[in-house]
Every structure is written in structure tokens, then in C-alpha cells.
Amino acid sequence: MALTKEQIAQRIAKELQDGYYVNLGIGIPTLVANYIPNGINVTLQSENGLLGMGPFPYEGEEDPDLINAGKQTVTTIPGSVFFDSAMSFGMIRAGKVDLTVLGAMEVSETGDIANWKIPGKMVKGMGGAMDLVAAAKNIIVAMMHTNPKGESKLLPQCTLPLTGVKCIRKIVTDLAVIDITEDGFKLIERAPGVSADEIRSKTVGTLIVDGDIPEMIF
Amino acid sequence: MNKVFKNADEAVKDIADGATIMMGGFGLCGIPENCIAALVKKDVKNITCISNNAGVDDFGIGLMLKNRQLKKMIASYVGENGEFERQLLSGELDVELIPQGTLATRCMAAGYGMPAVFTLAGVGTEVAAGKEVRNFNGRDYLLEMAFDSDFAIVKAWKGDKAGNLIYKETARNFNPMMAMAGKITIAEVEELVEPGELDPNIIHTPGIYVHRIFKGTGYEKRIENRTVRKRG
Numbered sequence: 001m002a003l004t005k006e007q008i009a010q011r012i013a014k015e016l017q018d019g020y021y022v023n024l025g026i027g028i029p030t031l032v033a034n035y036i037p038n039g040i041n042v043t044l045q046s047e048n049g050l051l052g053m054g055p056f057p058y059e060g061e062e063d064p065d066l067i068n069a070g071k072q073t074v075t076t077i078p079g080s081v082f083f084d085s086a087m088s089f090g091m092i093r094a095g096k097v098d099l100t101v102l103g104a105m106e107v108s109e110t111g112d113i114a115n116w117k118i119p120g121k122m123v124k125g126m127g128g129a130m131d132l133v134a135a136a137k138n139i140i141v142a143m144m145h146t147n148p149k150g151e152s153k154l155l156p157q158c159t160l161p162l163t164g165v166k167c168i169r170k171i172v173t174d175l176a177v178i179d180i181t182e183d184g185f186k187l188i189e190r191a192p193g194v195s196a197d198e199i200r201s202k203t204v205g206t207l208i209v210d211g212d213i214p215e216m217i218f
Numbered sequence: 219m220n221k222v223f224k225n226a227d228e229a230v231k232d233i234a235d236g237a238t239i240m241m242g243g244f245g246l247c248g249i250p251e252n253c254i255a256a257l258v259k260k261d262v263k264n265i266t267c268i269s270n271n272a273g274v275d276d277f278g279i280g281l282m283l284k285n286r287q288l289k290k291m292i293a294s295y296v297g298e299n300g301e302f303e304r305q306l307l308s309g310e311l312d313v314e315l316i317p318q319g320t321l322a323t324r325c326m327a328a329g330y331g332m333p334a335v336f337t338l339a340g341v342g343t344e345v346a347a348g349k350e351v352r353n354f355n356g357r358d359y360l361l362e363m364a365f366d367s368d369f370a371i372v373k374a375w376k377g378d379k380a381g382n383l384i385y386k387e388t389a390r391n392f393n394p395m396m397a398m399a400g401k402i403t404i405a406e407v408e409e410l411v412e413p414g415e416l417d418p419n420i421i422h423t424p425g426i427y428v429h430r431i432f433k434g435t436g437y438e439k440r441i442e443n444r445t446v447r448k449r450g
Binding site: 047048050056057063064065067068071073084085088089092093117120125126127129131134135161162163166 | 317
């Protein structure tokens, strides 16, 4: 069974380590916050100027001056801090953020990522994604394995305008956990009940399948 | 020198057609609502606007777009505005999309008196087209120029009559750097107090950067994505 978006987030949450500062992008990445393992203390950074982001507010307690980078109303946790956008991207650029999780339209087998523009169709802009992927030491892409047409989002080369070059090392999709190595995509884990052959058939580009690939454990 | 203006209309009175204006805010959070309304009323045209976002169809900078006042928009993310997309695809509006950190840093550079900065963001992408690339310690960086803007319009929480400003929560965002970067900086504040009433230890923008200040009224503070959790 392919994973749900919640399960993708749940799998990514297993990559969190105690003490991490983490930036979560819009969409599936935001859900990772719901699955932070017990005993692990992570601090969420929101690039609009907040470190120590808490959950959504209770109804009636929404504060229009307190939002995340997805423009959603949020709260703070004890020890949180606000800062301006220059400092926010300063800490990102300087590599202070331990993990960035973001979505993608395409990822290439060399670690290029495209997620901000479809020429002639969609022009939303890159927001903070180009800064994040250029600077972060540790980036995980959270996405569906294929697009709505059923085409692989993992490709030998991206066809859409790039967000960053050779920056992605790990992808978690609804079908698999895949590392990006010198030799291409490498299958690390399978979604429960999804075969390596199925993953291979839905992946365009080199997919290294080395021995028996374990299923993800939740 | 008196920096205190009566209202937004007075503060933006000399902004003329063709001006370049920085506008603080992230989405609809921390935007100078009063000045945007005054600029719509004044109907200045051919404006180049530097702001992280372009508002939504019926609020924020979206109001100026709807009124066809913008010639060019420099922003990082414009996803929530249908009118923006329409004007962009039809060629009515010139748009430069740049990385958010680059936007912030180009404002900061202007405020710190630096002509340009180097950044990793956008290397190897279409953002790099035509820009100088320099290698430092084995990595490529893009040379990005400081912004040059006629006016910076910012929104703060509290300000004093000397122009010192304090922002609230994430409504700070781009406001402090833009405040530092304008040839003329206009600040609208929710509370305007006498010098000495704000604790000098916690002022975010020193008054030297602020030329005009007024107490705004009727803040709507619209929420773009209202997200809540259930009690219990």
C-alpha cells in the first residue's frame, strides 16, 4: 500500500534527532511536526521570523500577527524568539538549521530539485526555497512518487526550472525512501506491501536496488 | 525636526508616479494597511514595488494591482493573487521573482551601506542569469545588488515621535530591513508615544532610519490561512 501523506510525514519524523533545529516547508512537510518522536526535542524554525513554533492556536485565540511561512496562524512555545527576515535567512545561510524538509515537483538523480515554476502555467515564485536548498546541510524531500498523470517525479534530469543544484540527498515518497548517491537513486526502504519492482517501474532514472530492501516500519 | 505626520494621506503626499517603493510585510501580516489605502486613493501610477508578496485579490498590495498602479513587482512569492497572475501572464505587469533570503539581504545591504552581497541562493538556476559568480572556499556565490528605493513604507507595533520602532511577533518580517533601506522611510504604527516611553533596550529600528511616522487607524489585520486546533 502506498503511504498516505500523514505516513510520509511520520516516516520523515524518524529522521529527527534530539536538539535539531528544523525548517518544515508547506504541505506534507508541515505534517512532520505532528509526529515528533517522544523524548526528542526539536525546535521548529519558520523563515518568516520565528524559532520555537508551536501548534495551531485554539479557536478564538488566533493572532493575525503570529503566522508561519505558510501564512497559517500558529503559536509559540516557551523559549521562542522572533526576528526579522534577514536574520532568519542569515541563520539558514550560515548552516545553523540542522534539517530542512520540503516538497518538490521533480528531483533528479544528481540531487537537483525543481519546485517553484511551471513555465506558462504556474508562477507562484520560489519563496524561501532557493535559499534553503542552497544552504541547508541536510535536506529531505517529501513528495508523492508520481505526479497526478502517473509520471515519475524522480528523473535523470529535471525538466522544470531548477530551485537548486546537487543539493538533495534523501527523498521520502508514498512508495519509498530513496537516497541520492554518486551513482543515482538508491532504494533504501519500501512502503509496506510495495515491491521493489513496482518502485523501479515508477522511477525514471537510475534506481539502485542492492539486495533485499526492507519495508518501512512505523 | 518634526517626523510626526497626521495620517497616511499626508505621509505619502509626495510619492509621485514612477516611484520605487519598498513595502514591508509577509503575506498580509505586518503590512502598512493605511499607506496602501492612501496610495490607492491617490492613484499614483507606474510604481515599482519591492515586497515579499503581492497581497491577495482584495487586500494588501492586491488593491494596488487591481487599480493597475504597478508597473513592476519584485517579490519572492505571489501565489495567492489571481489578478497578479493574470497581469503577469498577459504581460501588463513586469515581474522579477527572487529568492526570499536574497530579497531580505538586498534590503539589508542598502540599509547597511553595502553596494552588494554574495549569496548561494539561486546558483545554477535561472535566477543566476546575467549575474556575476564568484567562488569562495570552493563554492559558487551570486553577486546580488543592494536595492535602491525612493520610499520604504513599513508597519510597526509601537513607535515614538523620534521614529524609533518596535514590531510585534512575526509582523516584524521584512519591516526592519526595509525601514533601513528607503531614501525616505515612512512608518505607520499602532501606538505612537513620546520619546522616552519605549525602552531603548528593545527598540528594533533606531529612529535615524525613519523620516515620517504616524499613528495608523482601523487595522483589519486579515488572516490569510486561519488554522486552529480542537480543545481537549
